[in-house]
Amino acid sequence: MENIQLTPVEGGICAPQGFSAAGVHCGIRHNHSKPDLAVIKADVRCTGAACYTTNKVYGAPITVDREHLADGYAQAIVVNSGNANTCAPNGIQLAKDVCALTAQALGVAEADVLPASTGVIGQAMSIEPFEAGVPDAVSKLDSSPAGSLAAATAIMTTDTHPKQAAVEFTLGGKVCRLGAIAKGSGMIHPNMATMLLFMTTDAALSHEVLQKALSEVVPATFNQISVDGDTSTNDTVLLLASGLAGNASVAADSEDYTVFVAALTKVAEQLCRELAGDGEGATKLLECTVTHAPTLEVARAVSKSVIHSSLLKAAMFGADANWGRVLCAIGYTPGDFSIDRTAVRLRSKAGEVFVCENAAYHPYSEEEAAKVLKEDEIDILVDLGCGDAEAKAWGCDLTYDYVKINGDYRT
Template identity: 45%
Template sequence: MQFIDGGVTAPKGFTANGMLCKIKESSTKNDLALIFSEKLCNAAGVFTQNKVKAESVKLTKENIANGKAQAVIANSGNANACTGEQGAKVARKMASLAADVLGINSGDVIVYSTGVIGKQLPVEKIEKNIQSLKDGLSKEGHKEARTAIMTTDTHYKECAVQTVIGGKTVRIGAMAKGSGMIHINMGTMLSVMTTDCAISSQMLENALRKSVAGTYNCVSIDGDTSTNDSLTILANGMAGNDEITCEGEDFEIFYEALNAINTQMAKKIAGDGEGATKLIECNVSGAKDVETARGLAKAVISSSLAKAAIFGSDANFGRFLCAMGYSGFDFSPEKTSITFESAENSMRTGATDFIGEQKGKRTSLKVFENGVPLDFDEALAKKVLQEAEIKINIECKDGTACGTAWGCDLTYEYVKINGDYRT
């Protein structure tokens, strides 16, 4: 398996495009995207568990219930959530507009929307530009599409991998958005995945749900689960491998590639949280089961106090233990150890006045061991926590299971962005 360029158009048979329609009048970047497969695809998806769901989510769940789809139309600037009957009509109109220009059934169109909640989406702007959007579909169009779904994101998020299944080269591509209102709990984060692998809808769903549990669902920016969280995958089978219809070697190879992309995309989203300056990775080992390990890790990266401490480069590990304690997941505090690990080899080594060690290009500093605080070097800890990427490694000694979660620091800029987001 190797990472490649191309995003959602890396697999055979997929084209894409994006353009500016000014769905939000103040927009200056692309805000409408279209992704198309020349062949009907097997499809699967997972969606927000928020009781309040956007109209695009409701329609997409309905449209892929039969395991089929061929196109994705997505807009930013308006979430089309809490918009009632009019919003439902708009979502259906978006699907029919895309279907008409592509010459496909409207029931085979996935609809994504993201942006401000509680405002009617001006679908007439999409209608005015849909033909131009379709006419610009190309293999290079992933570059235009990947920016069209961004809201407060500071940079686009895409990824693609290539592997071999049954002697055939198989590619999987993805693009995503997500910066705020992120506390993913799927089945405002959007992700579109494409593949030319021949795989049944059921096995697509199995792979997706298995992967999401340890990737996207282990991300939190601010504790708010969006009304619009959606992750769908389309598989057109054009790689020419024998269709994967059951578990086995081919399925495991596909899953490994899918999970590699989802892990990278989850980290990209976590690192681009609204106002964020640092990516936090919390690794829990020695838990009694995987669910517990992931739950404890997510509790740590979701804690506002822990996130604020990371922002201030303050080694206040008590906040991490506190979050673990109220998480609802069982662990033994008296057997727990915590280590901070930096992402870069920029710290001093070889001194005798601190507890720390080099691990390749990373600097490790243990601050808590078997339920007891250590006499660590506060200055070194601050340097470790000033890095752009920080690992919090927690050892529980209650079992053998491991889990990872990703988040970011809580900054003044987050409040500024969300204080006047609508106006």
């Protein structure tokens, strides 16, 4: 993937050809300054792919998504924030009714509309806000970067800023784009984080190849995020491909497929960093890179254990180079591997300190370490010294504000 040309571009989900988006306030949230409804529309019927939460309790929209995407096609997405529509009375019927409203306003088939919700679990939600909000959002659909930003803002809950990304690449001599918006701040833990993430591309791929690509990228990216150890009920990643770039449909395991996966991975990794860094109450993004692991599974598991450790997260908040907490997290990671040659380094833009060698103390300056750890992005570099596999995971520090936010989340 190193020789593949991927160029960042503006526009988020509206960067690819044939997509428009909008975000409005429809009344689900009491605060009128916060938009709470987004609509994303494709000019043509798209092939689609999806991944969802592994939580046994899951939102009603996921049930409807699975039904509507069973044929591999979709043309629109409707999303609300402020209410998760999970464990709520009549939730599935409500999700279907919202799809019907959206389909009528857009002039598309009801089965081609995919719903999503995020917010408080277990509260009833009525159709009334959607009856006014959906037509309003449809009237404001915008294919410019402003449309993507409006939608990205409308799906936020406790996020502190909207999250979007897009890249440009070439498939079969045709210029293609892939864009995305995401939300997620708390209740984030593999597999899949507490996020809603919507991706669009103008590349041509069949439903089967699109799903293969998404299923390949998710385990290495979105499943590698952890903020607080809670796997959400509403995690949803949806990917729509319009084919309007005009490339020949991408075949699985072809050179073009490799390029598309690289583009998907680049956008996913950027959003992983944004989602983890914007964890509830967070002041620092933590990225753990594990190298020389015996297997990919071990590399992924170790990196997740490290960034998930509450003790380590608290130490990072306090700029304390307590490397023993890294070793502890590695040690309780499931799997058959040796820790005898483990080395740990802590790095930021302020420098790097070598704190552990062969699973034991390596002399370092506490002052220098504190300086490194005061930055807002910290790399935790773990070398297991027993193989060739590597993986990354993303998390954040654990702060006083996390408890404040979740102590009165509903009220």
